[in-house]
Amino acid sequence: MSQLRMTLAEIQAYVDEGEVVGSPDFFCRSVASLDKAGDDQLSFVKDRRYFDKARRTGAGALLVPERIEGFEGNQLVVSDSHRVFGQLLTKIATEKRRQPPGIHPGAHVDESAEIGSDVTIGGGAVVREGAMIGDRSVLYANTYVGQRSVIGADTVLYPNVLILEDVTIGDRVLIHGGTVVGSDGYGFVQHEGQHIKIPQVGAVVIGDDVEIGALTTIDRATLDQTVIGRGTKIGDLCHIAHNCQIGENVLVLPTVAISGSVTVGDGAIFAGRSGCADNLTIGEGAVLGGTSVAFKDVPAGAQMWGNPARDKMQEMRIQGVLRHLPEMQRELRAVKKKLGL
């Protein structure tokens, strides 16, 4: 599926470096992992740890950081094989996802919206009053950009993405299918046994180079702004509640939930299905392990595990003892018996 369709000589020219071992005319139909690659496919070897595995691969050609003795196929030796392979993947992804340019006749773009140059808007997409779409951005089919929302340049909204009103999104942002940005947060006050809605009239601001997975919700602030910092990467099926202030280059893995009004420092990591209670501060570079949930502030750099989240080493010690809990109970009974307690 990952079509490449280049000879090693063409790859050499495209990445502008490297030395071919074997045939420069070897045609790489597509790319694959070392495990799965067949004789018309290109794979890559990151470093010496994978050389033995490379000697057993079925790949017809390898991108390598240095010549691997004992590999029978063709090799292209480059300075940084991992980076160069990434360059080829980007080329493949770009070609696989090429969009027909321009505004599809089935799109509904309000006449007051400002559309940049070389923008692509798919069928059924809606761009509302006063919205702005930056140059070269792509709105797939059935996306929605609400009133007065601003989308930067080179940003991609995959199908069914909803950007509600008054949302600002930076440049080079990727938002995957069905994700909802700017929906109302969960805010109610109780009044005589009924729950009265607090209208959510704030905004959402998303920085440059952010990526957001599929079917994730990022709620608008009650009054001010929910903020996602530049370079932050959010996975599928995550929930970022209203008023959160998420720093830069934060990693939020799939199915994470961050409750309302949480502040997250730069470079923090939320592993899969972790989360935190509302109104907390998670420090810079802090790490919440998989399925861990913080109910208290987390200091910068801390590594937290468990639910409720504790210092990782402490939690590991507790989990280590937990396994022995039934025998501790038996031993304690024996002790009590011996002492006549």
Added chain:
Amino acid sequence: MSQLRMTLAEIQAYVDEGEVVGSPDFFCRSVASLDKAGDDQLSFVKDRRYFDKARRTGAGALLVPERIEGFEGNQLVVSDSHRVFGQLLTKIATEKRRQPPGIHPGAHVDESAEIGSDVTIGGGAVVREGAMIGDRSVLYANTYVGQRSVIGADTVLYPNVLILEDVTIGDRVLIHGGTVVGSDGYGFVQHEGQHIKIPQVGAVVIGDDVEIGALTTIDRATLDQTVIGRGTKIGDLCHIAHNCQIGENVLVLPTVAISGSVTVGDGAIFAGRSGCADNLTIGEGAVLGGTSVAFKDVPAGAQMWGNPARDKMQEMRIQGVLRHLPEMQRELRAVKKKLGL
């Protein structure tokens, strides 16, 4: 973003009460929280606990329950500043989300559907055979209302909301983007190692004044009705499985999952990411704490924490001791050694 664009005198006239301290002509461009407000913004002070904070705000004007001495800006003194501020937020939200009236030419409304007066239907929305849409309801772009489904009056379906067939929704209901109501529940019977689908032919009934967050799923009953009671508020990314009977004024916070055939009493609260196993009864006014999961029935009024959920006080005591588990193990070893065990 939260545009207001009114002078204090205009606000006074709009809410029909209050006394201005300072300039009645002060123009409030927008609203903000005490923390963030600038000199052209209006904020509010709920009660005396916030007076000190109010004296340090940058807000140009404040809605206050009584005159605050020492605040330099303008004040509008009203009987219940929290309620009056809510009134202004509702006005802002209504204006921000004003929809062009009528049926968009890009909508697909079946000729057998009954559409009430002053209904708005956006581009790409689908209304199927025999569906009914109540007066003044708003169906945003790319919503879907299935065969024979009934939407009440003054109800809003945000973009991409899916209401499958034979679903009944009350008046003044809000359903946020991408939420799916009436999808098939998870029902299979095993037959010779294969899983055979049990067709899900029941319905969903949603009461008046319900709000449902973005990207939530509420599955139809197998045979009868999945019910969401009047006034219940459900967050983003929740799952209400088939055959559930959810009472009135229940709070279901974001990312909660309620398994099949669960009965939930009026006024119960499911905190963030809590949940319960199937076929349980959760009593009136019961509370499940954040990430707590019930595997047994919960009595009315009970407060439950943990996974599995236990009485909150018991769970807190257990968690309090858990921290000391490694030292308990060491102590027990010392005891055994002393006793020669």
Added chain:
Amino acid sequence: MSQLRMTLAEIQAYVDEGEVVGSPDFFCRSVASLDKAGDDQLSFVKDRRYFDKARRTGAGALLVPERIEGFEGNQLVVSDSHRVFGQLLTKIATEKRRQPPGIHPGAHVDESAEIGSDVTIGGGAVVREGAMIGDRSVLYANTYVGQRSVIGADTVLYPNVLILEDVTIGDRVLIHGGTVVGSDGYGFVQHEGQHIKIPQVGAVVIGDDVEIGALTTIDRATLDQTVIGRGTKIGDLCHIAHNCQIGENVLVLPTVAISGSVTVGDGAIFAGRSGCADNLTIGEGAVLGGTSVAFKDVPAGAQMWGNPARDKMQEMRIQGVLRHLPEMQRELRAVKKKLGL
């Protein structure tokens, strides 16, 4: 809602078996469960365990495996009442969801796509370049099938389903509303404090007879294929990460999350909100209990509970002792005091 509109004689003819007790002309308006059925409804009794309940039902007619003495209404005695009832449910479901045949004029089907015979494509649906749709498949309104993706025969995509590019889906597959197949997995490498995207250029392959619930995400492989085996059933709001290899006839209940590069054996069961860490192998027929999360490989046939998941019996013993942990602490203190420790 579950309209049937057949007399017992008509049902007898339709299922081609059975003996009527009472009136063959009894008209069954609809179906319902024993608990809820009224006097114009048909319900069913699976076996003798439900005979007492059947005598108290309000149902006008029952499908029964043998004549029930003491039930006043009408009965249709058939060989396997559960299976025959399922046959009627399938008939009802088929009629309730009947789609107008053909391609809606508001659909956007690329001219290079291959569309089989008797295919239904709803308004706003998009079929991209080089895609193939098998005979008799149904694409509801606002679905999306990406470039070069292949949909088998008799497959149903409910509204808003997104199938991105290079995805292959088998025959008789059901995918519920809003689900996203083929979105990018969560793959980044760190470079000088920034997170650089690893382009995800692999594919997704979904076998025959798979069902996938609403608002679920199945990510494409980085290079190779994410695979969902034949007959596997996945619930709502699940996440299957990139590179997973899910076997045949696996049950993945709602809100489950399976991390990247996990291999799951045939017939395994993930109960509600369970999950597992990345790069694990879950053996054939293994069971993860509700909310359990595996952080280590799970052997074939193992039953695992808890987070982290342990052998079910061990976890039950630990949970049984945990309740007594505060009293164990008190007892240990008494022991130490007695020993002067």
